[in-house]
Amino acid sequence: MSGPNTSYDPVQVAPLHAEQVEAMVAEALAAFAAATSVAELKEARLAHAAERSPIALANREIGALPPQARKDAGARIGKARGQIGAALKAREAEVSAAELERALVEERVDVTLPLQPHPVGAVHPITGLMALVEDVFVGMGWEVAEGPELEAEWLNFDALNFVPDHPARTLQDTLFVEPADGGLVLRTHTSPVQARTMLHREPPIYVICPGKVYRADEYDATHVPVFHQFEGLVVDRGITLGHLRGTLDHFARAMFGDTRTRIRPHYFPFTEPSAEVDLQCFVCHGDSVGNPDRPCRTCKSEGWIEWGGCGVVNPRVLQACGIDSDVYSGFAFGMGVERTLMFRNDAADMRDMIEGDVRFSRSLVGVAR
Incomplete structure (x- = not known):
């Protein structure tokens, strides 16, 4: 991570631009919405909300800004990370509930069936x-x-x-x-x-x-x-x-x-x-x-x-x-x-x-x- 930049030029820190941050949020929300299982949602989280995700890397760039620009960029990135986290949490609840419901249907056991899955013994x-x-x-x-x-x-x-x-x-x-x-x-x-x-x-x-x-x-x-x-x-x-x-x-x-x-x-x-x-x-x-x-x-x-x-x-x-x-x-x-x-x-x-x-x-x- 570089030190403070006294000759700040917004072009040099492009990931902190408002358009780039909004694009990161949109990509994350789309990836979360497209995930239909817990495993797919885990991959989407790693790609858009983990330590190596674009939004996390952009957050690291804030320290390179001069004091007068650091406040605005921090507020913008924090708001974006909050949106991504809230969307991830909501989607996790939806996917988990859907998987549970699907498992209950697919793995349902009809206890009324007249079956003996395992042979039993008998009194001699x-x-x-x-x-x-x-x-x-x-x-x-x-x-x-x-x-x-x-x-x-x-x-x-x-x-x-x-x-x-x-x-x-x-x-x-x-x-x-x-x-x-x-x-x-x-x-x-x-x-x-x-x-x-x-x-x-x-x-x-x-x-x-x-x-x-x-x-x-x-x-x-x-x-x-x-x-x-x-x-x-x-x-x-x-x-x-x-x-x-x-x-x-x-x-x-x-x-x-x-x-x-x-x-x-x-x-x-x-x-x-x-x-x-x-x-x-x-x-x-x-x-x-x-x-x-x-x-x-x-x-x-x-x-x-x-x-x-x-x-x-x-x-x-x-x-x-x-x-x-x-x-x-x-x-x-x-x-x-x-x-x-x-x-x-x-x-x-x-x-x-x-x-x-x-x-x-x-x-x-x-x-x-």
Whole structure:
């Protein structure tokens, strides 16, 4: 910037002429008006209102004027810069509002459209079925009992009247935890939960025991080494086999709708008498028996499907758990969750239940109805 000019000549400072200043203002206003976006308006601001703009450079020339001319030029440039600043501010408000309105229209999302942009998960059918079983029995006034999956051998076998040389206690059936003589197993059924309940509670006892169990089984369409069971236990005064039949009939109807049960003599160490529970075929309702014209694949035209085991609690089990068998009696039953799920939903391969494919879970989304 040059020093004061004592021999002032207006021609030498042409940018300060009134015509030049008015032209700068007109160019700035036209550029602002032509900008239709925030980005374009930013470029116009840099060109006409920033430090390197013509009006800013003209403002720097004021210092080179003699005192008598500096006042008029300063007023002229200040007025012009004020006009440019006011026009820029007004145009910024207009462009920002227009861009916002355009974005609201272009980016509008119709929340009423029946779309699912991202796939969602589903409750696993086994989890849902176990919750349904619990709801059925809680509705009857029972309680839900749980226990550890790593169990004492005494609770898993001895307390339930399994003799020391019982086949179920061999390595072919039971998964022992090292050391092998440490007395710990991965529970083979949820019956130890029943034993724990009887050891720690006084009758009357009405509990349902759902949970995960472990067996040394092959991995195929109908067997997996880790599966789930639910077992029921009642211990009270005057309990008979008739109470068991009524409970099973009610439970079967809750699981399968219009069906009924039958029991066949069987043997279990922890119940006496013992029985197998069969379901009346919920497909043919027994109409396929002896009728070759109406065969049933579900029950193989036998009219019944094996479901689980049951019986009156063996007095030895009551005594082992500290309950007077002369005063109290009870019944117990147990079914596989996976087997029940296969019956309810016509699932052909048990391996589908543990593969983790969410499509399988979604296909059985109504299991916990």
